[in-house]
Amino acid sequence: MKKRLFSGIQPSGEVHIGNYLGAIKNWVGMIDRYDCIFCIVDYHAITVEYDPKEMQNRIINAAAVNIAAGLDPNKCILFVQSHVPEHTELAWILNTVTPMGHLERMTQFKDKAKQHRDNINAGLFTYPVLQAADILVYKAEAVPIGEDQVQHIELAREIARKFNSRYGEIFPDPKEILSDAPRIMGIDGKTKMSKSRDNYISLVESSESIWKKLSTAVTDENRKRRTDPGNPEICNLFTLHKHYSSIEQIERINRECRTAEIGCVECKKILYENIIKALSPIREKYEELIKDKHSIIDILHEGAKKCKNMAEITMAEVRRQMGLT
């Protein structure tokens, strides 16, 4: 029997190549090996300020882009967190076995509290408990994540063990599957690619807009003139070449950048062509899907139905062992 895998998708409105290379590409590779559940985590998204009028669009968009990028709903479950209320029911129960001190240690909470000083709410604080509930309500054993989420999965394991030792074995130990994709930096070359920093290339962006961004993207800043030799190791665009270009092209750029035989404009053009080649099928599929929002909504409802069946079984077991029924 395949192991169950769970992963959350932020309804962030824009999915960029950093998200794809760091997460979605790995998920697509695991879809046949695991029993995969992908959840659009709207209850997590509301822990920071947002525009309610935009939320449904963000959810549908996140679903459409992820399907277009390879999360085939015939091979995995895709659904919205708030459509399965058992997540929040279990989160409340898990709150009662989670020590406050453990939550206070979470670095992501500290970072987010700094970013959202005017809105440090209890939901932001107990976010990792809801994340534990998301995973445990399906008894998922595999959780693909990036480095920044390791602490949360360690906590989810600890919460599962605490619950099991107090009320009896119900939950398996969830284990992280760490993404081996390097951190994809933004086109400013300074910070991680992200929507909030506006330094990203979207998975469904037009060719013109991609070239506009690439043509002004920061390269090796020591390479001031065309005749200056560069260092690909400190150039973010070279990292992107490693994902999008052929071995011959990567070897050539690695060699010719160091001797100034190739200029940054030519190098960017090669990258541009390769990125367009890779993203065009995703963009075309996305445009096709987004024309028919109702079928995306149907896919999400179908996913929620399957998840609800599984979550109800777990919750019946939880309530029984806790003496609540």
Ligand code: SF4
């Ligand atoms: Fe970066 Fe390419 Fe310019 Fe070298 S030639 S600095 S790898 S953009």
